[in-house]
Structures are given as structure tokens and as C-alpha cells.
Amino acid sequence: MWIKNTSGKKDAMLTFAVIAFAVVTFNILLATLNSVSHGTWNISFEPMEAATLTAYLGATFGAYVSRRWTTAKYDPEKEMTAEEEFFNDE
16 A cells, blocks of 8 residues: 555655655646536536645655655664764764
């Protein structure tokens, strides 16, 4: 159910980020069409505000990047010497 990240682990935040991107992209495509009609059936689409889309994507991708950074920095499986930590922080 979850998308795997580059480490091969199932990643909920990556899955949510991909879903958020798909929702925003789908909304942009629907807003471009403006309306779809077939016979007596008619549906119209209103575009979302740019601020709403930015907040939606920003929060999701921000959480994903923060989680990746935290995992990379504090991964208990990856023990580093003091020398390696010093040179990796630069």
C-alpha cells in the first residue's frame, strides 16, 4: 500500500506527498477544462486558489523532507565516528 523510498523502505510521507501532488495536478487539469458535458449531464470545475494549493503541497512536502532529514541524521543503524560526523556536517 505504501510507496517505497530510495532505501527500499515503505514510506507513508512519500505516499502522502505523491497523493498530494496528484490531487493538485488533477485539480489544475480539471480547472483547465472548466466543464464537461455529455447529453443532459453537465459538470463544471472551479480552480482552487494558488495559496490553498501552495499550503497543501508545502505542508506535505515539508513533512516528507523533514522526516527524511531526521532519519538520515539520527539513524541508529548507521553509526558514525566523530570524524565522519564532523566532515558530514560541513
